[in-house]
Amino acid sequence: MNHVRNVAAGALVEVAGLEVRAKNRVLVTGIELSVMAGEIVSIIGPNGAGKTTLIRAVLGLAPPTSGSVRLRAGARIGYVPQRLVLNPNLPLTTRRFVGLSGTFQKGRRKAVLEEVGIAHVADSSIHDLSGGEFQRALLARALLRDPDLLVLDEPAQAVDITGQSELYALIERIRNERGCGVLMVSHDLHLVMSATDKVICINGHMCCAGHPDAVSQHPEYVALFGSEAARSLALYHHNHDHTHDVDGHVHDEHDHHAHDHTGHGHEHHGHDHKHG
Amino acid sequence: MDTIINMDDFLFRALAAGLAVAAVTGPLGAFVVWRRMAFFGDALAHSGLLGIALGLLLHINPFIGVAIVTLCVAIVLVLLRRKRELAADTILGILSHGTLALGLVAVSFMPGVRVDLMGFLFGDILAVGTTDLIWIYAVGSVVIASLLVFWRPLLAVTVHEDLAAVEGVPVQRVELLFMLLMAVVVAAAMKVVGIVLVAAMLVIPAAAARRFSRSAEQMAILAGVIGAVAVCGGLGSSWILDTPAGPSIVVAALLLFGLSSASSVLKAPR
Numbered sequence: 075m076n077h078v079r080n081v082a083a084g085a086l087v088e089v090a091g092l093e094v095r096a097k098n099r100v101l102v103t104g105i106e107l108s109v110m111a112g113e114i115v116s117i118i119g120p121n122g123a124g125k126t127t128l129i130r131a132v133l134g135l136a137p138p139t140s141g142s143v144r145l146r147a148g149a150r151i152g153y154v155p156q157r158l159v160l161n162p163n164l165p166l167t168t169r170r171f172v173g174l175s176g177t178f179q180k181g182r183r184k185a186v187l188e189e190v191g192i193a194h195v196a197d198s199s200i201h202d203l204s205g206g207e208f209q210r211a212l213l214a215r216a217l218l219r220d221p222d223l224l225v226l227d228e229p230a231q232a233v234d235i236t237g238q239s240e241l242y243a244l245i246e247r248i249r250n251e252r253g254c255g256v257l258m259v260s261h262d263l264h265l266v267m268s269a270t271d272k273v274i275c276i277n278g279h280m281c282c283a284g285h286p287d288a289v290s291q292h293p294e295y296v297a298l299f300g301s302e303a304a305r306s307l308a309l310y311h312h313n314h315d316h317t318h319d320v321d322g323h324v325h326d327e328h329d330h331h332a333h334d335h336t337g338h339g340h341e342h343h344g345h346d347h348k349h350g
Numbered sequence: 351m352d353t354i355i356n357m358d359d360f361l362f363r364a365l366a367a368g369l370a371v372a373a374v375t376g377p378l379g380a381f382v383v384w385r386r387m388a389f390f391g392d393a394l395a396h397s398g399l400l401g402i403a404l405g406l407l408l409h410i411n412p413f414i415g416v417a418i419v420t421l422c423v424a425i426v427l428v429l430l431r432r433k434r435e436l437a438a439d440t441i442l443g444i445l446s447h448g449t450l451a452l453g454l455v456a457v458s459f460m461p462g463v464r465v466d467l468m469g470f471l472f473g474d475i476l477a478v479g480t481t482d483l484i485w486i487y488a489v490g491s492v493v494i495a496s497l498l499v500f501w502r503p504l505l506a507v508t509v510h511e512d513l514a515a516v517e518g519v520p521v522q523r524v525e526l527l528f529m530l531l532m533a534v535v536v537a538a539a540m541k542v543v544g545i546v547l548v549a550a551m552l553v554i555p556a557a558a559a560r561r562f563s564r565s566a567e568q569m570a571i572l573a574g575v576i577g578a579v580a581v582c583g584g585l586g587s588s589w590i591l592d593t594p595a596g597p598s599i600v601v602a603a604l605l606l607f608g609l610s611s612a613s614s615v616l617k618a619p620r
Contacts, residue, residue, distance in 0.1 A: 092501050134515075134516075135515060153516040153517075160510075163560050164383075164384040164509065164569075165566060165569055166509070166566060167565065170565060174505065174509060175506065175513075175514075176502075176517065178501075215513075219517065282481070
């Protein structure tokens, strides 16, 4: 397997020239990405674009047919899979489900359940949780491993709209508090754009990558998601009322805005500047 | 008890064998239910007859023959399913009935050996000998020990394979271990309830245990207990009413399942 554990300084994971095939079909090709510690990178793209395949390659679950996936030596990964359906005939409490990934010190499970805000359902059956609570339980299970890199595949699926923005705010808070890297797949363009440092838009191949602003104006992005999506982002963009520092970063205001405005596709990080 | 042992040694051996088998089919059956593998267990059991033919042919203990054949069938099933060219239930249907037919034909070819076909198909618990008992207890203790040692990885893989793999569980090895356990348990359970009804001892006690369990461990242990009660009930009815022992055990398990369903209907507020 090309899941090599050796990577340039600073990066948690580096994907270079990645191609994954299934039988004779190319699922993804020519993918380049890296995630630094403390960085939120979002993968967007239409259905069947290979987003999950890319995630699986990063996790070492889908071996690359060419190219490489390199993890920083010793980096621990926390994984929140897509559409997890549990068999209701398997009785499990939330606490037990979260701790299934290993044996942990006393109190650790309670601590992560509190961190994601579901300590009150620790002793409930995992099957009785709401969509949002279940996604948080998955997140808790990933956090229990004290990950350097969090990999989330459509973390807000089966969560209602308010719950979605809360969940993205939680992911952002976890990043801020733990300083871990986050790599996530999403199709909620607006929510993703507002809470991410770097966007990678794929459709089998790389369409465009970079700062959310740059990506939202990119012709391939516009072609995939329609000018409506690009315009609505741009609209919020020009109506914003806060100030930026030289870099275009507004980290201090970011948290505050994440609570107030997520769901609007509001973009806080740098705007008309060029980003490398 | 003493009088029973003295008077009816065969009944004591039957009970000892039945209880041991129930103790392993219970917990393993819980996994079968959790992994939605009821028909997989059935297919493995059906291939058992081929294993008996192999045992007779090679003059080895039928236990070993059955364990070898069922393990091979299990691996073939896993490989075929991974190729995804046919639906899982189609593959199971082909292998389950194909191997049973193959076994019936193979056994009929055995020269000079009078094979008790009914005994193999529906169990012959009252004819359990001391050697059988030793085999059943040896297999039973190895299975229980493996379940205890590998409980967490087995459960983690059952809940979600990819998640377990990312968390460092050697998924393929755990999977192979599970197949191995299934193969030897099917071989051990065959003597008690027979090829045709082995899957019932895996599925029914576990399903009956579900209603009363709050944790995976509770369900596994309770399934073993329910299986043991079914063995006692089946043997009792066989002794008193002269019914066939293997099927009676399954009927007793079925009654317990019915009771558990009824109790949950009565308990449910809606």
